[in-house]
Amino acid sequence: MNLPDKVYALAFGAHPDDVELSCGATLLKIIDEGHRVAVCDLTHGEMGTHGTPETRRVEALQAREIMGYAARDILDLGDSELFYTQENLNDIIRIVRAYRPDVVFCNPPEERHPDHVKASRLVHDACFYAGLRRIETSLDGTPQLPHRPRHLLYYIQFRQLEPDIIVDVSSTFEHSRKGVTAFGSQFYRNDQNDEPVTLINRKEFLTGLEARAHSLGEQIGAKYGEGFLLAGTLAVHEFSTVFLPVP
Ligand SMILES: [Zn+2]
Numbered sequence: 001m002n003l004p005d006k007v008y009a010l011a012f013g014a015h016p017d018d019v020e021l022s023c024g025a026t027l028l029k030i031i032d033e034g035h036r037v038a039v040c041d042l043t044h045g046e047m048g049t050h051g052t053p054e055t056r057r058v059e060a061l062q063a064r065e066i067m068g069y070a071a072r073d074i075l076d077l078g079d080s081e082l083f084y085t086q087e088n089l090n091d092i093i094r095i096v097r098a099y100r101p102d103v104v105f106c107n108p109p110e111e112r113h114p115d116h117v118k119a120s121r122l123v124h125d126a127c128f129y130a131g132l133r134r135i136e137t138s139l140d141g142t143p144q145l146p147h148r149p150r151h152l153l154y155y156i157q158f159r160q161l162e163p164d165i166i167v168d169v170s171s172t173f174e175h176s177r178k179g180v181t182a183f184g185s186q187f188y189r190n191d192q193n194d195e196p197v198t199l200i201n202r203k204e205f206l207t208g209l210e211a212r213a214h215s216l217g218e219q220i221g222a223k224y225g226e227g228f229l230l231a232g233t234l235a236v237h238e239f240s241t242v243f244l245p246v247p
Contacts, residue, residue: 004071008035010101010149012092014082014119015045016060016074017183021209022155023105024067024176025169026226031068032172038071038099039064042092042119043078055185063182071099082118092126094137097144108154108161108229116157124231127152152231163227165234166220173213173224180206 009030013019019027019039027037041060044053057074064072073095077088096104106123107116129135131148138144156163169176216225236242 004038004098005036006100007038007070008101009037009103009105010096010099011037011039011105011155012095012107012119012123013039013041014107014113014115015043016041016056017045017063017180017186018107018116018119018157019105019155020063020067020176020179020183022107022157023153023226023228024179025172025213025224026105026167026228027069028067028172028176028179029167029169036070037068038073038101039067039069040072040092040095041074042082042088042122043115044074044076056183059183059185063179066182067176067179080115082115082122084118084122088122089126089129090135090137092122093130093135094139094144096126096130096149097137097147098139100147101149103151103153104149105153105155105228108156108159110159110161112158120154124152151234154229154231156227156229161227161229163216164230166216166225166227168217168220168222168224169213169226170217170223173210177206177210180209 009027011019011023011027013022019041027039031037045056060072060074075091075095077091082088104123104127107120109117109120109124111117111120127149131146133146135146136143153165213224213226216227217223219225234242
């Protein structure tokens with residue numbers, strides 16, 4: 001791995017496509033605002049009903065191109081084996097210290113898929129431990145400096161969690177759908193007649209996601225929205241940049 005440059009936002013997902021499905025439009029918005037974004041998938045998604053680890057890796061890298069991420073790393077922490085071990089924590093700490101993000105996104109703590117819950121805990125704790133200088137890690141033989149991200153945001157997946165904040169993604173939502181459909185092995189296609197039906201490859205799944213983005217957007221007077229839960233309390237340092245005046 002080459003030593004990467006710092007990014008503003010780093011988004012983790014238990015499986016390739018978690019990030020695009022849940023916060024892709026927000027990541028595009030951040031990129032449009034002139035910041036660098038990286039993504040890290042914790043597994044290859046090798047236990048999924050459809051696609052092989054190799055096809056999912058190729059799809060993840062295609063999605064990176066479409067979305068314009070500065071980097072995408074795919075760790076191999078083991079789909080359905082995403083256990084809370086020191087080794088897995090250290091792998092995530094190493095990524096956090098490598099990219100030195102200000103904001104981290106990850107799976108929510110309450111979810112249908114157990115891997116999402118496990119990923120959430122691992123990333124939450126790794127972000128804390130990454131700031132402790134007595135926990136030593138290195139990358140390509142180079143010792144890493146401690147780094148703790150300023151904000152941790154949980155995106156929303158299957159469970160309809162009540163968001164703490166909703167991001168107006170009206171300008172980027174359509175583009176973000178292209179990042180989702182890069183994962184062609186996972187979602188509905190016209191030629192998939194004989195394949196087993198899963199929750200996410202039903203024809204209705206992607207339209208359901210769009211309906212949710214509409215519904216969240218509705219709550220803030222926007223066409224599309226993506227919702228997030230805050231892992232901590234949001235500190236307001238410059239009041240009028242958070243609570244904008246009426247245009
Ligand atoms: Zn997933």
